[in-house]
Amino acid sequence: xxxxxxxxxxxxxxxxxxxxxxxxxxxxxxxxxxxxxxxxxxxxxxxxxxxxxxxxxxxxxxxxxxxxxxxxxxxxxxxxxxxxxxxxxxxxxxxxxxxxxxxxxxxxxxxxxxxxxxxxxxxxxxxxxxxxxxxxxxxxxxxxxxxxxxxxxxxxxxxxxxxxxxxxxxxxxxxxxxxxxxxxxxxxxxxxxxxxxxxxxxxxxxxxxxxxxxxxxxxxxxxxxxxxxxxxxxxxxxxxxxxxxxxxxxxxxxxxxxxxxxxxxxxxxxxxxxxxxxxxxxxxxxxxxxxxxxxxxxxxxxxxxxxxxxxxxxxxxxxxxxxxxxxxxxx
Amino acid sequence: xxxxxxxxxxxxxxxxxxxxxxxxxxxxxxxxxxxxxxxxxxxxxxxxxxxxxxxxxxxxxxxxxxxxxxxxxxxxxxxxxxxxxxxxxxxxxxxxxxxxxxxxxxxxxxxxxxxxxxxxxxxxxxxxxxxxxxxxxxxxxxxxxxxxxxxxxxxxxxxxxxxxxxxxxxxxxxxxxxxxxxxxxxxxxxxxxxxxxxxxxxxxxxxxxxxxxxxxxxxxxxxxxxxxxxxxxxxxxxxxxxxxxxxxxxxxxxxxxxxxxxxxxxxxxxxxxxxxxxxxxxxxxxxxxxxxxxxxxxxxxxxxxxxxxxxxxxxxxxxxxxxxxxxxxxx
Numbered sequence: 259x260x261x262x263x264x265x266x267x268x269x270x271x272x273x274x275x276x277x278x279x280x281x282x283x284x285x286x287x288x289x290x291x292x293x294x295x296x297x298x299x300x301x302x303x304x305x306x307x308x309x310x311x312x313x314x315x316x317x318x319x320x321x322x323x324x325x326x327x328x329x330x331x332x333x334x335x336x337x338x339x340x341x342x343x344x345x346x347x348x349x350x351x352x353x354x355x356x357x358x359x360x361x362x363x364x365x366x367x368x369x370x371x372x373x374x375x376x377x378x379x380x381x382x383x384x385x386x387x388x389x390x391x392x393x394x395x396x397x398x399x400x401x402x403x404x405x406x407x408x409x410x411x412x413x414x415x416x417x418x419x420x421x422x423x424x425x426x427x428x429x430x431x432x433x434x435x436x437x438x439x440x441x442x443x444x445x446x447x448x449x450x451x452x453x454x455x456x457x458x459x460x461x462x463x464x465x466x467x468x469x470x471x472x473x474x475x476x477x478x479x480x481x482x483x484x485x486x487x488x489x490x491x492x493x494x495x496x497x498x499x500x501x502x503x504x505x506x507x508x509x510x511x512x513x514x515x516x517x518x519x520x521x522x523x524x525x526x527x528x529x530x531x532x533x534x535x536x537x538x539x540x541x542x543x544x545x546x547x548x549x550x551x552x553x554x555x556x557x558x559x560x561x562x563x564x565x566x567x568x569x570x571x572x573x574x575x576x577x578x579x580x581x582x583x584x585x586x587x588x589x
Numbered sequence: 590x591x592x593x594x595x596x597x598x599x600x601x602x603x604x605x606x607x608x609x610x611x612x613x614x615x616x617x618x619x620x621x622x623x624x625x626x627x628x629x630x631x632x633x634x635x636x637x638x639x640x641x642x643x644x645x646x647x648x649x650x651x652x653x654x655x656x657x658x659x660x661x662x663x664x665x666x667x668x669x670x671x672x673x674x675x676x677x678x679x680x681x682x683x684x685x686x687x688x689x690x691x692x693x694x695x696x697x698x699x700x701x702x703x704x705x706x707x708x709x710x711x712x713x714x715x716x717x718x719x720x721x722x723x724x725x726x727x728x729x730x731x732x733x734x735x736x737x738x739x740x741x742x743x744x745x746x747x748x749x750x751x752x753x754x755x756x757x758x759x760x761x762x763x764x765x766x767x768x769x770x771x772x773x774x775x776x777x778x779x780x781x782x783x784x785x786x787x788x789x790x791x792x793x794x795x796x797x798x799x800x801x802x803x804x805x806x807x808x809x810x811x812x813x814x815x816x817x818x819x820x821x822x823x824x825x826x827x828x829x830x831x832x833x834x835x836x837x838x839x840x841x842x843x844x845x846x847x848x849x850x851x852x853x854x855x856x857x858x859x860x861x862x863x864x865x866x867x868x869x870x871x872x873x874x875x876x877x878x879x880x881x882x883x884x885x886x887x888x889x890x891x892x893x894x895x896x897x898x899x900x901x902x903x904x905x906x907x908x909x910x911x912x913x914x915x916x917x918x919x920x
Contacts, residue, residue: 366671367671370733374727
């Protein structure tokens, strides 16, 4: 097992054993909300730390990395709990959402409890992690507050701003937190943050595709939720025939920009992002629309490895022929 | 103007000029929610720092103290915003609550935004402040989650636990944060925390009295809210005739315990707590029930000054004859 996998296992174990809040009924709801999903954000933290040269043999560095990864996942789950109230969403990760299980009041406070735990984990990590954690929550809340304006006056620019704040900023913060936990200097932290931000924008575009074409049994939520809530996505803002290709074009260009943000020492990490996102996408695309699946595979296949990546120059990051056995989407 | 007053003025100014979230309609709601009230928790932070010997001539110490004070007030207001959703409360500080002004979704996210800002302020303060800030939010959320059990199975013990978590822990955290911002050692931080905790319990008992006897025009919220929400208070758990005296007995004993927690160097601060709480109480007691007002004044009057307080030993902390001109309840 690699260092990265071992640290992600520790994150997974911690998420599975949350501290009690003193009310058994609520403890069950909290444990359910924290059941580990893909752990894409913790993976961003841990891989950013590794790419920044973290000394993962040192116990205090491992501690700082794991706390930063937990902080970011707890923040993510907390905002999902509150989002599901706002969206009236009954399903999350294939199970009843917190609001569906426990009602409005408990869901509000469970979200706050998870924010408290995330904030504590950030504080227990390394200097600077609390600051990027708080900024992520601030910008995610601002993004959510922009939703009403986006619904009232949809535009490509407003949608891009909304998606960047609500989704991509947490990936930026995750990448920065990993670099901070590694003790990286400010330049590396910022470069990793740019990688995270562009990766996060690509992720959001992919998520929009999955909202329309994903297999609900695999995404754990019904398709078409954005449309039902009246929140425009990039896909809904362009004419039907062109949407998928235009969104895939954006995914490829964001991922290229993400990788070009990285210092040479971190280029293998850049390739990981492409692979992780491609796998996460192809796994859950509905087999009912093989044409969309093929277009997605082709788009990801166009992404060549970064210049300093140890693979041969002509080999793409991802061998898309193997997309049907991708159990390791969280790696 | 004393150093303490000057710092509280800075806190007040910062609360009056929150950063924009990018949505003007929401900025108005946020500004309204943050309109400075009594600032009892920021005063706890600033006075704890002063009592711990903070070098208030040093710019970085003043910065740390102000950020800690802001962090604690932002946390307080954020939880009020969420509480008002849960309680269906339309009024807060004499104005429409955030949920009444802006609806459920916006109120949830405004609360989260304020938590983000509070977390950022804690991170910008001094080492350790983020940790006590996060613990306060955690315990306050746990307290709120206990509410259902308290309603279902009321008892004196359950009510005391609920009030301690939901209200007193933030005063503990405030006192600790002030000492941390002052650079105090762990023993002083813990002693100040105990002071804050007992003060906070006294405060909650007083708040229960005000919920029944306060003048709504002065408390800014209707009386009887606890009873309407079915949440037992200490006052409601004992027979009618005995309630007020029993609660006042608890107030006096908590304030005595608070003061006895403090090191001699901080005894003047201990007297401040008595005065601030007495003034805040007597100001808003309904003149319609002068008998209750007189009993409260008598109870507070029983609190002698701390042994090392510069006043004469025989003079009580508070001259209760002057309770009718108390504009300075936040000082």
